[in-house]
Amino acid sequence: MTSPVPEPQSVAFGQEIEYRAALREAIRQEMRADPRVILIGEEVGRYGGAYGVSKGLLEEFGEARVLDTPISEAAIVGTAIGAAMTGLRPIAELMYVDFAYLAMDQIANQAAKIRYMFGGQIGVPMVLRATMGTGRSSGAQHSQSLEALFWHTPGLRVALPATVSDAYFLLRQAIHSPDPVVFLEHKALYASKGVLQDQAPPMGVAVSRRPGQHLTLVTYSRQLHHCLQAADELAAEGIEAEVLDLRTLNPLDLETLAQSVRRTGRALIVTEDTLTAGASAELSALIQEACFDYLEEPILRLSGEDIPIPVSPPLEAGSVPSPDRIARAARRLLRRRG
């Protein structure tokens, strides 16, 4: 998992590019480097991906390696599993993570368990890419954050890149992973831009995106950007928040997380995922176990509301954390600061 991935020559490091272009470059580089890597899913070829991630890949690699499929989510995942077991390195795409429910047997009962059930004889080195999250009024069946489902399932790695560099490097690392990786791309980030750095830490390493001593904002994916905005707002009031980007939930960098919260004594977990039995619940339990003696306040969870995602823009935006709400919760967490 932590083995270094060799660097290609043609990628424009140091330049500002879109998140989706970073994803495309990662796929392109891996497909150039390894003929076993294939891309398989709905509209990944001629259409270029529902959000344009795979534009141009069909032209470069041909139909044998960029496979448009019928609308058969379970078979897409199942095919990738069988291919991964017999010599290919498939990148399977579910257009929306909501469609994972159609393929949950293949994801959770098959891909996640094959290594274990078969006594370690073989792994399933595949990546399952999917679009997640709110921001485009896509409705209750195209907007969810389902990372908790996958994180709950032993055997699955879960990556949630928030930055352009992570989109590129985490995807390349995921393609090299010997275990199946669920790779969740936030739809509100596809058009976001950032500088592509020439390296990124491996999966399983959390990154502090902003230093701070008063509280720790624990987050990942799109909410990283909301947290950073909130932290700027708070800084103007003299509150310094450390913003921790977990990047992957499995493997999880509990050590970095615990060190930060022990230092600040206060943790605010920010996710788009729903509250009950959601990712924030597990994070809260872990922080409590690791930092009990250091906590000045209860661990707070600012999550998505426990509702299906509504379409109407004000309702949708109101159903998940915003920079304002994060800042407000942070202030309350610091209300008794001495």
Next chain:
Amino acid sequence: MSETIPVATRLELLRTMIRIRAFEERVGELFLRGETAGSMLHLSVGEEGAAAGIALAMQPGDTFTTHHRGHGIFVARGGDTQRMMAEIAGKITGYCRGKGGSMHIADMSLGHLGANAIVGGGIPAVVGAGLASKTLGQGSVSVAFFGDGAMQQGICFESMNLAALWKLPVVFAAINNQYGMGTRIDRASATLDFAGRARGFGLEAVEVDATQPERVWIAASALIERARAGQGAGFIVANGYRFYGHARKDKSPYRDPAEEAEGRKRDPILNQKNLLIGEGLLTETEYEAFWQAANLEMDAAESFAKQSEWPGLSTMFEDVYDPSSPPPVPVEERLNRVLGGAL
């Protein structure tokens, strides 16, 4: 028929079916004595003609997935009966180190991509294996074995469509034993023309009598070699009868005793024996010798399973992830770390 099937294969079909039945009867006895792990033991007695007929039509390097009633198929594909029985008993020497059991036996070295306890769950993997074979030029065919129950699962049809669409070297093999657990097939499907259903997806499809193993072998060989030649995916449905209940303990009170008695007369082993004896290719003595050898093999398998060790408790944390990653932390160890402030 006999001119298209080598005599050695005709005898091997019989010998293989006898080994399958001897294996199934033996693990059934072990179960009744409490010597298998758990109660999930689904025997394929009565279905040996389908397993042997299709499996012996495959070539070395071909891959396959099976279902919860898959022991016989793997015996026919060369599975080591000692390691199989040890796995069914939950021992460390089993194929999956005791983690898989009866319903998850697998052996990558023999192309066995795994038995599956989800009805239809293993079917799409052969589409992927067929895709890998085609993409990498492996020359192998991948066969999905499943029961009539899976013919009512959506994943079966998604997989058939993909395999036909992409002309993959894949064969779908439905072993129709007439029952999905306690539900007879005519209570589960409005039409019983499964080959016709497969043809609707563009598959080359054939229906055979599973109690006539030579016919199964001939039909399966044609489909498998056609698929290997790049002419497209195939489907075979082999109709037989499940002699025992769903699982070993199930006495199938939902079945009409007259139907059962009639069904058990459709015995692929006796059919093949009579065919070969009738043609002067087999004597009663040779037939008995097949059984003796099979029983000796199962004696050895049974004692191997019995004498093998249980897995050590710590092995339960192995094989969740690739060995290059740390294994999950045991719950009590975590608890100690929490209380010791060392999490």
